[in-house]
Amino acid sequence: MSALSHLRVLDLSRVLAGPWATQQLADMGATVIKIEKPDGGDDTRGWGPPFLKDRDGQPTRESAYYLCANRGKQSVAIDMASPEGQAQLHELVKSCDVVVENFKVGGLKKYGLDYATLSAIKPDLVYCSITGFGQQGPRADQAGYDFMIQGLGGLMSITGEQHGEPQKVGVAVTDLFTGMYATVAILAALAHRDRTGIGQHIDLALFDCQLAMLANVASNYLVGGVNPPRYGNAHANIVPYQAFPASDGHVIVAVGNDGQFARFAELCGHAEWASDARFATNKARVENRTALVPLIEAALIQQPRAHWIAGMESAGIPGGPINTIPEALAEPQAVARGSVVDIPHPLGSVRMVANPIKFSRTPIRYDAPPPMLGEHTQHILARD
Incomplete structure (x- = not known):
């Protein structure tokens, strides 16, 4: 029934x-x-x-x-x-x-x-x-x-x-x-x-x-009093949380906490990012996104999407491809x-x-x- x-x-x-x-x-x-x-x-x-x-x-x-x-x-x-x-x-x-x-x-x-x-x-x-x-x-x-x-x-x-x-x-x-x-x-x-x-x-x-x-974006305005701008594929409150260009297309990086960021920095070959005061916490990364994002872009462009996706999966870092609709519906998980x-x-x-x-x-x-x-x-x- x-x-x-x-x-x-x-x-x-x-x-x-x-x-x-x-x-x-x-x-x-x-x-x-x-x-x-x-x-x-x-x-x-x-x-x-x-x-x-x-x-x-x-x-x-x-x-x-x-x-x-x-x-x-x-x-x-x-x-x-x-x-x-x-x-x-x-x-x-x-x-x-x-x-x-x-x-x-x-x-x-x-x-x-x-x-x-x-x-x-x-x-x-x-x-x-x-x-x-x-x-x-x-x-x-x-x-x-x-x-x-x-x-x-x-x-x-x-x-x-x-x-x-x-x-x-x-x-x-x-x-x-x-x-x-x-x-x-x-x-x-x-x-x-x-x-x-x-x-x-x-x-x-x-x-x-x-x-x-509008959820957290409206809350950002009601609490902070600042008109929220457009961020493209980035996130207003989390960094790095956006799409980045790899050597053969784009890949999503969705770091959700400081531990994940430390592993991501190591994956990028820049473990020092995690101890840099500008990037060590999410608060600092949001405040210094204009300094951090170009560094990540320079690192990710060196390798194809598959390299970064496999690395993030192995390290427990949220991320993945940007699928077309046919690709999304054919994903093994969807099947x-x-x-x-x-x-x-x-x-x-x-x-x-x-x-x-x-x-x-x-x-x-x-x-x-x-x-x-x-x-x-x-x-x-x-x-x-």
Whole structure:
């Protein structure tokens, strides 16, 4: 039995933050009913190429983007703008534990699908709203998208090379983090409901989650009062903790304490660095990074990546290569952990990155692919 096989979720969300949260719940065994527009369905179905290929190798209309966040769900095509669709959804919610939506603030009220309406139908309902800026505040009525939130929320100001332009992260991290916060919040609200019999409304904002993601960098500012700069691949609070050029490419060095630094200095052929007052402690190394980093660069450029990676592994110094995506997914560790799964699909099969959670008693199963548009409409509506 799966961990959440008792749970039923009505998924009204679109794009990535909401679907990412409901995929986590689906992975853990919840029945997730994904409500889609009859005409076209989820917008992300068209966010390609690439598109899934069928058994004959021909592209289909199922985009890789849509596939990545919708496995294990059941697709029901309903026009929520119609009285009939609204009645069907009101009936569905009676048998659901959770509703997840990411419409603009107040956007579902005209359809009778807002928290006030649905909680009157089912008082113990857990209702999670994901918006750009939350349910109140001067920006509450604005739409929010990952890219703009990365900029507005400060993340881009600390991402990129020190003297280059601000950069967004290569994946939609604000959406993904918000989805994960939503999953945690939903499970906590369900625990509260199970104790008290009372549901509640969860108000999650991409902007709030982005600020929380700043973690130690925000803390550096709040404690130190200095606007954090961009460090490229370096770390604000640890040195050396960055990528360095070897003779044939780049290698990551992630020294985490003074003992590791002493071993790293010896590996570089400069054991004296560890006794140099400028470099002996992490505090000193951070203060003198502009003196130390060129010395490390001069040492590492003398040998290829494999030399340094093998040496760091032998000495217990964190570090490694900078893999491409194909290299990362083919890493022996990824293979050993089953990090890529092949799931049967009505059109053939689809390869996906596995959920990283490993349960000892309720392992995650990969027997339900991302659904075709409206695939489960008749089954779900007939049941309810």
